[in-house]
Amino acid sequence: MPALRFLKPLLVSLVILGSGFVIVVYAASEWKMRRTYDLPLPQPPTDFEPDLAAGERMAKIVGCWAGCHGDGGEGGEEIPGIRQVTAPPLGSVIPRYSDAELVRLILHGVKRDGRSAIGMSSYTFWPLGDADIGNIINFLRLQPPADEVARVRKIPFISRLKLLQGKWWLSADQVNTAQPRWGNMPRSNAYERGRFLAAVICAECHGADYRGDALEGGPPLTILAIYDEEEFARLMKTGVSQAGIAVEAMS
Ligand code: HEC
Numbered sequence: 001m002p003a004l005r006f007l008k009p010l011l012v013s014l015v016i017l018g019s020g021f022v023i024v025v026y027a028a029s030e031w032k033m034r035r036t037y038d039l040p041l042p043q044p045p046t047d048f049e050p051d052l053a054a055g056e057r058m059a060k061i062v063g064c065w066a067g068c069h070g071d072g073g074e075g076g077e078e079i080p081g082i083r084q085v086t087a088p089p090l091g092s093v094i095p096r097y098s099d100a101e102l103v104r105l106i107l108h109g110v111k112r113d114g115r116s117a118i119g120m121s122s123y124t125f126w127p128l129g130d131a132d133i134g135n136i137i138n139f140l141r142l143q144p145p146a147d148e149v150a151r152v153r154k155i156p157f158i159s160r161l162k163l164l165q166g167k168w169w170l171s172a173d174q175v176n177t178a179q180p181r182w183g184n185m186p187r188s189n190a191y192e193r194g195r196f197l198a199a200v201i202c203a204e205c206h207g208a209d210y211r212g213d214a215l216e217g218g219p220p221l222t223i224l225a226i227y228d229e230e231e232f233a234r235l236m237k238t239g240v241s242q243a244g245i246a247v248e249a250m251s
Contacts, residue, residue, distance in 0.1 A: 026160060029155070033115070044134070054132075063204075068120075082162070083154065092145070099137055122171045
């Protein structure tokens with residue numbers, strides 16, 4: 001049949017085009033993830049009053065502890081979602097980093113090998129003050145060394161496509177160095193402290209501009225207009241929304 005004569009080459013061309021597309025997406029995304037960033041090592045902070053308790057508190061607030069690296073930095077978890085990446089035990093990686101390399105990783109999302117971290121929310125660490133970073137590093141350096149674990153890194157095709165389309169980002173590409181580092185500015189009243197805390201905590205899932213983050217599922221924070229102070233405190237402390245629903249992501 002004449003129709004069949006056309007169908008076969010058409011199907012063959014489609015298969016070739018499709019495989020070509022997949023190969024290009026894999027190659028280009030792999031290049032992006034492996035490329036190195038030419039960022040000089042920053043000076044580690046020295047001009048601050050060391051405070052280990054403050055370091056522990058900040059390590060929990062920004063999630064080095066009680067976050068992706070496990071309750072006490074033991075790590076080994078795979079972070080689910082758009083990518084599957086192992087958050088390593090902090091005791092296995094921190095001893096291999098100098099202070100300057102740690103500051104660069106925290107502030108810029110750039111690892112020791114010059115490549116971007118994947119899944120570390122460095123853009124919410126950027127607003128940390130020098131003293132916060134110094135205290136966090138001092139505190140984490142007290143952790144006993146831990147063995148290395150096998151590191152999973154699974155990036156599905158759809159995420160690679162999003163990476164190339166600019167709908168998902170590597171940690172280093174997400175940092176906006178034009179944003180103020182609120183932590184280096186006064187934190188002497190409720191407004192200034194709130195501005196700092198929101199930037200280092202809420203922005204992770206509600207977007208750097210608090211207008212919502214489609215990937216993390218956090219809605220625009222304009223929703224807070226319907227909350228009174230008591231309801232807001234309940235949401236923060238128990239994860240129960242104004243409507244009385246347990247919001248698991250906020251737990
Ligand atoms: C780990 C991610 C994450 C972080 C960090 C986070 N949120 Fe959320 N938040 C979410 C998600 C996801 C939802 C939506 C859950 C749903 O709709 O079921 C949400 C919902 C909310 C809601 C709406 C609840 C409602 O009434 O429906 C408010 C308000 C809120 N977050 C405030 C905050 C504030 C303030 C911070 C910072 C102190 C914060 N969130 C930090 C993930 C997060």
